[in-house]
Amino acid sequence: MAASAPLGTRDTGIVHVVGARPNFVKAAPVVSALRERGAHQSVVHTGQHYDDRMSAVFFRDLGLPTPDVDLGVGSGSHASQTAALMVGLEEEFTRREPGLVVVYGDVNSTVAAALVSAKLGVPVAHVEAGLRSFDNSMPEEINRRVTDQLSDLCFATSPEAIGHLADEGVSTDRVHLVGNPMIDTLLGNLDRFDADALRTRIGLPESYVAATLHRPANVDDADNVARLTGRLHAIADQIPVVMPVHPRGKAAFDRAGLGHHPGVQLLDPLGYLDFVALTRGASAVVTDSGGVQEETTILGVPCLTLRPNTERPVTITHGTNQLVTEDDLVQALTKVLDGRPESRSGDDVPPLWDGRSGERIAAVLSGWVR
Numbered sequence: 139m140a141a142s143a144p145l146g147t148r149d150t151g152i153v154h155v156v157g158a159r160p161n162f163v164k165a166a167p168v169v170s171a172l173r174e175r176g177a178h179q180s181v182v183h184t185g186q187h188y189d190d191r192m193s194a195v196f197f198r199d200l201g202l203p204t205p206d207v208d209l210g211v212g213s214g215s216h217a218s219q220t221a222a223l224m225v226g227l228e229e230e231f232t233r234r235e236p237g238l239v240v241v242y243g244d245v246n247s248t249v250a251a252a253l254v255s256a257k258l259g260v261p262v263a264h265v266e267a268g269l270r271s272f273d274n275s276m277p278e279e280i281n282r283r284v285t286d287q288l289s290d291l292c293f294a295t296s297p298e299a300i301g302h303l304a305d306e307g308v309s310t311d312r313v314h315l316v317g318n319p320m321i322d323t324l325l326g327n328l329d330r331f332d333a334d335a336l337r338t339r340i341g342l343p344e345s346y347v348a349a350t351l352h353r354p355a356n357v358d359d360a361d362n363v364a365r366l367t368g369r370l371h372a373i374a375d376q377i378p379v380v381m382p383v384h385p386r387g388k389a390a391f392d393r394a395g396l397g398h399h400p401g402v403q404l405l406d407p408l409g410y411l412d413f414v415a416l417t418r419g420a421s422a423v424v425t426d427s428g429g430v431q432e433e434t435t436i437l438g439v440p441c442l443t444l445r446p447n448t449e450r451p452v453t454i455t456h457g458t459n460q461l462v463t464e465d466d467l468v469q470a471l472t473k474v475l476d477g478r479p480e481s482r483s484g485d486d487v488p489p490l491w492d493g494r495s496g497e498r499i500a501a502v503l504s505g506w507v508r
Contacts, residue, residue, distance in 0.1 A: 152177055152503060153236040155227065157184035157211075157247025160320075160429050162196040163410060164242040164265055167322035167496025168503075169202060175504050182230055184223055184247040185210040195409035200323060216246060216277055223250035231258055237507050238263060241285060244278040252288040263503060265319060267292035268299025268308075269428075269449040275355070282449070291506065293499055295319075296452040296488050316498040317490030320429060323410075324436055325493035330411050333419025340405065342380060347373055347471065348420035349381040356426050356444060357387030360394070365464055366444075367394040370424075372468045374401030377421065377475065382408045422474050424467065431459045436487060440474045442467065452488045 152172065156165050165181070172179050183205035197204065209226040211219065227250055231239070239255045240263045241248045248264075255262045267286050271279050283306070286292055292308060294300050295318040303313050336342060349370060357363055373379055382405040383391060391397075397404045408416060417423055417433060422440040425431065431450050434441035435457025442462045453459035462470045490498075 151234065151236050152179040152238050152240060152507060153231070153234060154179065154181045154240045154242075155184065155247060155251040156181065156205075156242060157223070158243075158245045159196050159410075161242040161245065161247065162200060162202060163323045163429065164319045165240075166200040166202050167319045167326070168240065168265065168499050171496040171500035172503065175500055177500070177504060177507075180206040180234070180236075182206065182227070183208045184226065184250075185212055199410040211247075220246045220250050223247055224254050227251050227254045228258070231255065231260060236260055238503065240265060240503070241289075242266060244269070244281045244285070246277075246281065249281040249285050252285040256288045261290040261506075262288055263291035263293065263506075264289040265293045265499060266295055267313070268294045268301075268303040269296075270299075270302045271447045271449040273447050277354075279449070291502065293502070295491075295495075296450070298451060314498070314502050315490065316502070317492060317495035318432060318488070319495040319499065320432055321436055321491045322493050322496045324414065324433055327411065327414070331415040331418045333415045336412055336415040337419060342403070342416075342419070343378040345421050346378040346380045346403075346419075347422050347424060348416050349379055349424040350384065350430060351381075351424070351426050351444065352384035352386045353426040353445065354386075357384075357390050360390060362464075363387070363390040364394045367391065367396045369464060369467045370396060370402065371399045373424070373471055374399045376472065377401075378403060379424075380405065380416065380420075382406065382413065382416070422471060424471070431457070434458050436491065442470055442474065456486055456488045 154165050154169060156162055181203060185208050207230060211222045211226055223246060231254060238261050239251055241251045242265045252262050264285050269282055273279055286303060286308060290312060292303055292313045293316045294313060300313055300315060351357055370379055378401045380403045396402060414433060417439060418437050420439055423430060423434055424442050424444060426444050428450055431441055431443055431453040435453045438458060441459040443459055444462055448461060
């Protein structure tokens with residue numbers, strides 16, 4: 139059941155809860171649009187991503203206001219991290235008495251904030267509602283489903299998400315198709331994604347494949363990491379591979395010897411501007427990230443998603459994304475490199491991915507809290 143406490147019994151302030159780098163990119167245009175409307179709002183950073191390269195640099199790059207509070211929860215198992223998040227958020231919401239809590243995406247901070255809000259009777263808005271991979275082995279899938287059931291407002295980024303929510307009994311008056319605020323951030327910073335400047339600064343090859351892998355299914359099993367390392371080495375036999383290494387998989391890839399191939403260049407995690415510049419300059423991208431599937435759709439860069447499913451099928455029907463397995467990765471990439479189009483029509487993009495999603499969300503939120 140969604141929270142149903144009457145708004146008149148509480149403050150009308152909007153609290154944004156963010157905790158991991160994808161949240162920051164999605165929240166930035168919403169916070170900005172609400173600021174333009176003069177909304178009373180604050181930002182709570184849970185500290186789920188706490189390293190400067192995974193957190194603070196994103197606030198600087200995106201012009202987000204300094205968080206009003208940083209709970210500093212840090213890493214841990216799903217249970218211990220979610221529990222710590224709930225304790226910290228309960229204390230914060232009890233103190234602030236927000237009129238509305240806005241959560242983003244599908245990380246543990248998202249579901250923790252939704253659970254705490256529901257138990258305190260605080261209304262919840264979920265940005266990026268209705269995405270489904272239908273793979274319950276993914277922790278993010280559980281987070282999405284629970285959060286949507288608890289949310290008073292569900293902001294959908296693509297049409298199929300509305301159908302998923304309807305199938306799960308979410309009433310239509312709670313659902314709004316608004317487009318993708320992550321694309322707002324991308325389009326608003328296009329002139330700052332300078333692939334040539336990045337190439338010069340960090341010594342990138344002229345042509346390369348960018349890779350980013352962090353999903354548990356890909357990086358938590360040593361044998362699987364060893365096989366993936368072999369595939370990436372096979373790609374590097376054709377074209378250099380540049381990979382910012384996510385902290386989650388660093389030790390495993392180091393043990394597997396990923397960086398031992400002369401055609402593989404490993405980087406520390408990059409800030410938002412540098413990472414998208416890396417993506418923009420790549421001949422193709424190999425990833426397991428949902429956000430990268432979306433960014434490459436708009437940038438027109440071929441994307442090979444190393445997963446059996448995606449909660450973002452619109453990036454396949456309206457973008458450059460294709461799902462691949464470990465076994466067919468090298469062959470699929472070879473085909474992409476042999477036949478990559480010079481350009482892709484800007485007309486074939488998902489509906490409402492036009493850079494104005496933050497404004498649409500802010501309009502609904504402003505009217506709702508009033």
